[in-house]
Amino acid sequence: MDISGTYLFNAPPRQVWSLLMDTTAIARCVPGCRELRPVGPDRYETELSVAVAAISGDFKGTIELADKLPPQSYKLIVSGTGRPGFVRGTATITLAPHESGTAVQVAASANAGGLIARVGQRLLEGVARMMMDRFYQCLASQLDSGQG
Amino acid sequence: MSATVAAPAPARVFGSGIRRREDPRLLTGTALYTGDFTLPGQTYAAILRSPHAHARIRKIDTARANAAPGVVAVFTGADSEGVLKPIPCAWLIPNSDLKTAPYRPMAKDVVRFVGDAVAVVVAESAHQAYDALELIDVDYTPLAAVVDPQKAAEAGAPQLHAEAPGNIAFHWTVAGGDIDAAFKAAGVIVRDRIVQQRLIPTAMEPRGAVAQYVRATGELTLWNTTQNPHIVRFIMSVVTGVPEDRLRVVAPEVGGGFGSKIPQIQGDFITAFCAMQLGRPVKWVETRSENYISTTHGRDHVQEVELAATRDGRILGLRATVWAGMGGYLSTAAPGIPTILHGLMLSGPYQIPAIKEDVFGVYTTTTPVEAYRGAGRPEATYMLERLIELLADEIKVDPVEVRRRNLIPPFENGHAVVTGLTYDSGNYPGALDKALAQVGYDNLRQEQAAARAKGRYIGIGVSTYVEICGLGPSQVAGAVGFQGGLWESAIVRFHPSGKVHVFVGISPHGQGEETTFAQIVADELGVAVTDVKIVHGDTDNTPMGWGTYGSRATAVGGAALAVTTRKIKEKARLLASHLLEAAVEDIEYAGGKFFVRGFPDRSKTIQDIALMANVAWNLPQGMEAGLEASSFYDPPNFTYPFGAHIAVVEVDPETGHVELKRYVAADDCGHQINPMIVEGQVHGGVAQGIGQALWEQAVYDPNGQLLTGSLTDYAIPRADVLPDMEVLSTVTPSPHHPLGVKGIGEAGTIASTAAVYNAVIDALEPFGVRTLQMPLTPERIWRAISQSASAGRKEA
Known part of the structure; x- marks a missing residue:
């Protein structure tokens, strides 16, 4: 499953970069995120509650940041497991100046397994895209409201 | 169907379509399944x-x-x-x-x-x-995962087991006749690559145990x-x-x-x-979602096939390579299905002088594959029936005529085919003629042409078949590696009141043998069918049996029962002769009564005899008390039911939707014990076979995730999309079976996939579509039509 998107932020890349690295903001904006706990340099443990169609459940997982080139790009490596199955994915995030702000490009590829793949596969991509949209829109709105 | 009333024949319970005694408890929800037991x-x-x-x-x-x-x-x-x-x-x-x-x-x-x-x-x-x-x-x-059996057999594929290098579980070959000569002599060769997609059996009750x-x-x-x-x-x-x-x-x-x-x-x-670990009863019952991954699947073949023929459509040889997916492990009977039950049946109802097939059983990272209704024979029938269609198309001869030129002529007692089997009896042209007459084939072709002229796409698909049933002679079972016997046994016991208890090794589960077995016993012994109770399914109170599959319950279990009742009759005759004070040779038996020849009043009913045998007051010298017998019946050969099915469909070129307009099935399972149950078995089988042609497919993603993991995504047939089935039969008794029966459990599934597939391809003929991957979903058909339309525009 490959998904991609571009999100516009009303701030220069350096400011957006620090927002994207801010664990408090991330934890607030990841849909269903209960916790984001640093467990090492650029490595976090997380607990998420996710619902795909009739399947809902808690995922425990890790998030890793890699190949950081501030304020241009980084890689996000995510893996989670829970009763509904597992999700593994990587995303490449690129920041570029866009008019007076920043365009954040996300290119992600993910695999899912278990019940979530078996029963929810037709909705999985839509749910993933929705979660991604909500995440970046939430971050962008934090910037707008001055919280970032 | 016909309202013609013939002169009333003497009522015989064998052959009458009495209602199934199983149904009241099943239909009222009072039957107990494994999940209902709580200890x-x-x-x-x-x-x-x-x-x-x-x-x-x-x-x-x-x-x-x-x-x-x-x-x-x-x-x-x-x-x-x-x-x-x-x-x-x-x-x-x-x-x-x-x-x-x-x-x-x-x-x-x-x-x-x-x-x-x-x-x-x-x-x-x-x-x-x-x-x-x-x-x-x-x-x-x-x-790394690998789900496609052909890819799993390639070099560099992820390896599942150290014991099986290259993921090859087995490589089996069937060969008969001179295949190289056949292809050298061929005036025409047709080829196809067929994917027999993986199916999920979807029994209404999932697996479970207490x-x-x-x-x-x-x-x-x-x-x-x-x-x-x-x-x-x-x-x-x-x-x-x-x-x-x-x-x-x-x-x-x-x-x-x-x-x-x-x-x-x-x-x-x-x-x-x-x-055993806990010393407490334990219950496990699958959820449907669990059922879809833990209970076995069916089919999953990739077949590369070619047929050699003369220009006038006579088949010379058939050559095939099959990669049969086995899943992650070898299930109980799995290796026998793409080999013995498939490869040996490649001659079908046709005279084919040379056959060679290589079958590779391949481990893949998927749910294990097992028998699924038809088991091996649908995969063989489809292969043959597709190649015949391609041959007919190539030589521009009507596909029915091509079949006629190759069908084995009628035979009553034994016909050997090059794969090494000897079919018991058959009248393949007879079944085909009956189906053609019912559907009105010649008229239908004219209607098809007229409809095409108006932009409507009707298709007519024919499939003949012969299958191997009544598994089988135990000596053969041993020779082909089956780790058990394939005989059946029965115990028939008369109570003093003349009621009969029958204990069978066979374990019916929906096929209606509580009814048909009672019909056999009632017919043989002359007792009322309601006086016979069939006991099955409990190893503590039934004799050994090898199970209900391969359409063997009646073909083998029914034979065991017939043989047992005949032993009872022999003993009863001896006792009757003693009580009637007449020579055994003078005792006749009819309508449940033993009587002295020429003196019908000097008689004893079988119930009289049962009572006297049980009380044992006056038995002939040396006779044991009781009226009971048991038998172990090991069949001398398999049985070979056959038939011809015809499907009529209409394809909507705008949407790719297939409408099933008519379905005609002419099956020959020998003598029928209960025609209503035969018809029901055909209905169910046809529905499942159509399911494969049009709707069903277990889909794995490349990582081995089952994407069709629920009934939302796995499309089983529904009543509202099936046509009325016109079920006909011919009767060619099995020469070696005590009752002349053959078996009907799988026939419908074996013929219907190819019949419906052929009909859809026939409908698409004006678009130049010759082959499509099953299931024939509207999307696949629509794409094929669209591609052909755009190709046509380019040419024009």
């Missing part, structure tokens, strides 16, 4: 299954699950290792370099399909058991939804170590099987293991 102190098992198609298990942490509310115990593969033996494969095809790999009831180090059992939670309630599953932490290292182990006696009782309780006892004994005399297997009401309840699967052994 004192019972616990509930939930099985943790691998979400990965292929992975190494690094660590399993069960501590949190163990501490969860209501949890009695948690076990993993490490706990059962050394206690349970691996699940044996029971069909070890000889001369095939067969490589079995250990199939553990719970995986220990490596999982090999999504659904492979990893751990089990036993709790006081089912909900508590399922909740605690979430608390087990398994640390997996994912390994196990009770009494430590004081060492006795294990297993209520199990199975087609073959005696084989379960045998294999369960091997795996658990409980001696067969301390093992009782009960198949209560069984809600469908279609092959998926032949094998013993991981859950059965896990349930027994938990009961």
Whole structure:
């Protein structure tokens, strides 16, 4: 499953970069995120509650940041497991100046397994895209409201 | 159908379409299935299954699950290792370099399909058991998956088992005649690459078991939804170590099987293991979602085939290579299906001078594959019927005419084909003629042409078939590596009141043998059918039997029953001669009465005899008391039912939707014991075969995730999309069977896939579409039409 998107932020890349690295903001904006706990340099443990169609459940997982080139790009490596199955994915995030702000490009590829793949596969991509949209829109709105 | 009233024949219960005695309890919901049994102190098992198609298990942490509310115990593969033996494969095809790999009831180090059992939670309630599953932490290292059997056999494919290099479970060959000469002499050769897609049997009742182990006696009782309780006892004994005399297997009401309840699967052994470890009864019943990954699948062939023929359409030879997906492990009977039940049937109803097929059984990281209704024969029939259509298209001769030129002429007692089988009896042109007359073939072709002129696309599809049933002679079973016998047994017992108890080894599960077996006994003995009770399914009170599959219950079990009743009649005749004071040679038997020839009033009913035999006041010298007999019937040959099916469809070129307009089935299963049940079996089989042609497919993603994991995504046939079926029959008795019957359980599935497929391709003929991948979904058809339309525009 490959998904991609571009999100516009009303701030220069350096400011957006620090927002994207801010664990408090991330934890607030990841849909269903209960916790984001640093467990090492650029490595976090997380607990998420996710619902795909009739399947809902808690995922425990890790998030890793890699190949950081501030304020241009980084890689996000995510893996989670829970009763509904597992999700593994990587995303490449690129920041570029866009008019007076920043365009954040996300290119992600993910695999899912278990019940979530078996029963929810037709909705999985839509749910993933929705979660991604909500995440970046939430971050962008934090910037707008001055919280970032 | 016909309202013509013939002169009333003397009512004979054999051959009459009496209603099934099973139905009242099934239709009123009072029948008891495995899941309905609840024992004192019972616990509930939930099985943790691998979400990965292929992975190494690094660590399993069960501590949190163990501490969860209501949890009695948690076990993993490490706990059962050394206690349970691996699940044996029971069909070890000889001369095939067969490589079995250990199939553990719970995986220990490596999982090999999504659904492979990893751990089990036993709790006081089912909900508590399922909740605690979430608390087990398994640390997996994912390994590469491979789901396509042909790709799994290629160099560089991910390897499943050290025991099976290249993932090859076996390589089996069937060869007869001079295949090279056939292809050298050919005026025309047609080829196809056929994917017999993987199907999910979807029995209405999923798998399940209730196990009770009494430590004081060492006795294990297993209520199990199975087609073959005696084989379960045998294999369960091997795996658990409980001696067969301390093992009782009960198949209560069984809600469908279609092959998926032949094998013993991981859950059965896990349930027994938990009961033995805990000394408390344990129940495990699959959810539907679990059923789709843990219970066996069917088909999954990739076939590369070619047919050599003369320019006037006479078949010279058939050559094929098949990659048959076996899944992650070899299921109980799996290797026999693409080989013995498929490769040996490649001549079908046709005269084919030379045949060669190579079959590779291939391990893939998928749910194990087993028999599914038809089992091997639909895959052979489809292959032949497709090639004949391609041949007809190539030489521009009507496909029915091409079939006629190649059908084996009628025979009554034995016809040998080059694969080594000897068919028992057949009249293949007779069945074809009957189906053609019913459908009005010639008129239909004219209607088709007229419709095309108006932009409507009607298709007519024909399929003939012959199948191998009544498995089978035990000597042959042994020779082809089946790890058991294939005979059947029956005990018939008269009570003093003249009522009859029948105990059979066969274990019916929806086929209606409680009715048809009673009809056999009533007909043979001259008692009322309502006076006969059939007992089956419990290994503690029935004689040994090898199960209901391969359309063998009536063909073999029914024969055992007939032979047994004849023994009873012989003894009853001796007793009648003694009581009537007449010579045995002078005793005749008709209508349930023994009488002295020429003196019909000097008679004893069979009930009189039963009473006298049971009280034993006045028996002839040396005669034992009681009126009871048993037999073991080992058939001298298989039976070979056959027929011809014709489907008429209309394809909507705008949407690709297929409408089934008519369906005609002409089947010959020899003498029919109950025509209504025969018709019902044909209906069900046809529905499942159409399902393969049009709707059903188990889809895995490249990582081995089953994407069609529920009834939302796996399209089983529904009543509202099926046509009225016009069910006809011809009668060609089996020459070797005591009742002249052959078997009808699978016929519909064997013919209907090819008939419907051929009809759709026929409808698409104006678009130049010659082959499409099953199932023929509207999207696939629409795309094929669109591509052909755009290609046409380019040419123009």
